[in-house]
Amino acid sequence: MKLASILNPDFIKIIDKVESKDKLIEILVDEIYKGYKFHVSKESILKAVMDREALGGTFFDNGLAIPHARIENFNDLVIGVGILKNPINYNNINIKFMVLSIISKSASNTYLKTLSAFAQISQNKELFEKVLNSKNSHEFLNTISEIKIKQEITVADIMSTDIKKVTPDTNLKELCDIFYKYNISYVPVVDENDNFIGEVTVNELLRVGIPNYALMIGNLKFLSSFEPFEELLKNEDKKFVKEIMKKPSIKLLPSSSIIEVALEMTQNNKRHLPVVEGNKIIGIVSFMDLVKKVLRG
Numbered sequence: 469m470k471l472a473s474i475l476n477p478d479f480i481k482i483i484d485k486v487e488s489k490d491k492l493i494e495i496l497v498d499e500i501y502k503g504y505k506f507h508v509s510k511e512s513i514l515k516a517v518m519d520r521e522a523l524g525g526t527f528f529d530n531g532l533a534i535p536h537a538r539i540e541n542f543n544d545l546v547i548g549v550g551i552l553k554n555p556i557n558y559n560n561i562n563i564k565f566m567v568l569s570i571i572s573k574s575a576s577n578t579y580l581k582t583l584s585a586f587a588q589i590s591q592n593k594e595l596f597e598k599v600l601n602s603k604n605s606h607e608f609l610n611t612i613s614e615i616k617i618k619q620e621i622t623v624a625d626i627m628s629t630d631i632k633k634v635t636p637d638t639n640l641k642e643l644c645d646i647f648y649k650y651n652i653s654y655v656p657v658v659d660e661n662d663n664f665i666g667e668v669t670v671n672e673l674l675r676v677g678i679p680n681y682a683l684m685i686g687n688l689k690f691l692s693s694f695e696p697f698e699e700l701l702k703n704e705d706k707k708f709v710k711e712i713m714k715k716p717s718i719k720l721l722p723s724s725s726i727i728e729v730a731l732e733m734t735q736n737n738k739r740h741l742p743v744v745e746g747n748k749i750i751g752i753v754s755f756m757d758l759v760k761k762v763l764r765g
Contacts, residue, residue: 531564627751
């Protein structure tokens with residue numbers, strides 16, 4: 469099935485300027501409500517979207533925002549699209565393209581397939597640029613006419629492709645700076661040819677700051693007077709990733725299923741898993757990707 473076939477041209481808005489993300493959501497909800505017969509009020513739909521946004525909306529660095537609401541006793545998937553000529557800055561992300569979905573409580577699979585198609589559009593720079601330059605809804609639909617909705621959701625649909633990498637010779641000060649600056653806790657290690665050879669997490673970094681004898685003692689209350697992580701802070705520029713990195717024990721393919729990810733994480737107590745093609749890492753999937761993009765997607 470093609471993505472364009474499930475979109476209503478009346479629910480696709482080319483907007484020159486809007487003052488906020490919330491106002492854009494209001495505009496799309498209003499347009500959808502005008503053209504679709506709901507069994508609930510417009511206000512209740514808007515509230516459902518805003519309540520979901522209050523939990524933490526889903527945004528991508530390329531400017532894609534995907535607010536949604538799940539409605540009781542609603543057995544459909546209705547989508548509104550907002551294309552912004554002047555991006556909205558929200559949490560340091562310039563929102564250019566919004567896909568607002570009204571879905572049933574049980575429509576997760578269909579919804580995820582649709583979002584996967586929109587993600588495919590946003591990750592194709594040339595196509596995304598054409599989409600953003602659409603002059604009207606019909607031009608937009610014509611631009612995406614060849615985009616198909618996949619039959620199943622895979623790791624490629626939820627993984628993060630904005631990967632921060634280190635090498636074995638990166639020192640721990642640089643590593644700590646990366647964790648702090650990008651608010652991440654997992655970094656792949658690559659060699660001089662960009663081949664994926666290892667991984668390092670915040671856990672390995674913190675272990676450097678704990679005295680060896682402390683790891684063998686059950687009661688650590690006596691350590692409260694010691695300078696926190698004194699050993700690590702004193703030597704962070706003299707120690708290197710190669711001293712703490714681990715070889716990746718699990719590697720996913722882009723075609724791996726979502727349930728495979730969940731099983732690998734739960735059975736092996738993993739919070740992050742690398743996605744590889746050949747010797748290259750092309751993505752990272754985290755336990756929060758499952759929560760945000762599947763369980764609460």
